[in-house]
Each structure stands twice: as structure tokens, then as C-alpha cells.
């Protein structure tokens with residue numbers, strides 16, 4: 001026997017719950033209903049499901065936000081319970097992160113989307129300066145630019 005599962009997004013006007021933004025990536029959160037075997041479970045999910053193609057090596061990030069498909073414990077019988085579970089988990093996560101992070105880490109913390117676009121810019125710049133060096137290996141300016149770009153891309157201090 002196969003289990004017939006259907007997911008449906010519920011508009012906020014219908015569920016009427018205040019939802020905290022995703023604590024992991026800051027994206028909008030959405031209420032979803034999962035219909036399965038005659039029961040309908042509700043869960044709040046992160047709306048960020050697009051793979052971040054600039055970071056193909058990161059197994060978690062490249063599949064979108066981990067909370068796009070939240071764990072089974074987020075599924076509840078009612079909208080109110082689902083919202084409560086999500087909001088409590090989000091608050092706890094933010095609290096845990098605040099306790100774990102040093103002030104310096106908090107300052108440099110960015111959403112995945114910001115990080116993604118920054119990494120892409122860095123890689124593009126790196127590629128262009130490396131090309132300049134390959135074209136003219138004696139060009140001191142290009143070499144110096146490449147060194148700077150490499151330092152930025154790898155986080156190495158100059």
C-alpha cells in the first residue's frame with residue numbers, strides 16, 4: 001500500500017498565526033498542511049527552498065535552508081500548535097546562538113543569501129585577476145591584486 005501525501009501552503013489570512021522569521025536564514029516562514037492517510041498535520045516551514053548554487057560543496061546549504069523541510073516534531077494537529085512549536089524553536093535557537101557566539105561572531109553573522117552573493121563576487125574577482133596574471137605573468141600589479149584576492153577569498157590576513 002502506498003501512502004498518499006499532499007502538501008499545501010496555508011495563507012496567513014486562513015491560519016491567523018503570527019510566525020517568526022526563520023531563525024537559521026531569516027527568510028519568511030510559511031504554514032503548510034500535510035495531508036496523509038486521512039489526517040492533516042500542520043507545520044511551519046522556512047520559505048527558502050532554493051539551492052544556493054554558489055556553494056555546491058556544502059551539503060546542507062546547497063539544498064536550501066534546513067528548515068525548509070522541518071523535522072517531524074514540527075508537525076502538529078492545529079495551526080495554533082504548529083505556530084507555537086515553530087516560534088518556540090526559533091526563540092530557543094536564537095537564544096542558543098546568542099549564548100554561543102562571541103560579540104565578534106554576531107557582528108559578522110550574515111544570512112545565507114548575503115553570504116552567497118558575497119562568495120560569488122569574491123570568486124568572480126579571483127577568477128578575473130588570476131586570468132590577468134596568466135596573460136601577463138610579469139605584471140606586478142596583477143600579481144599583487146591576485147594575492148589580495150586570494151587573501152580575501154581564504155580569509156588569510158595580509
Ligand SMILES: [Zn+2]
Pocket residue numbers: 022023024025026027046047048065066067068
Ligand atoms: Zn530558513
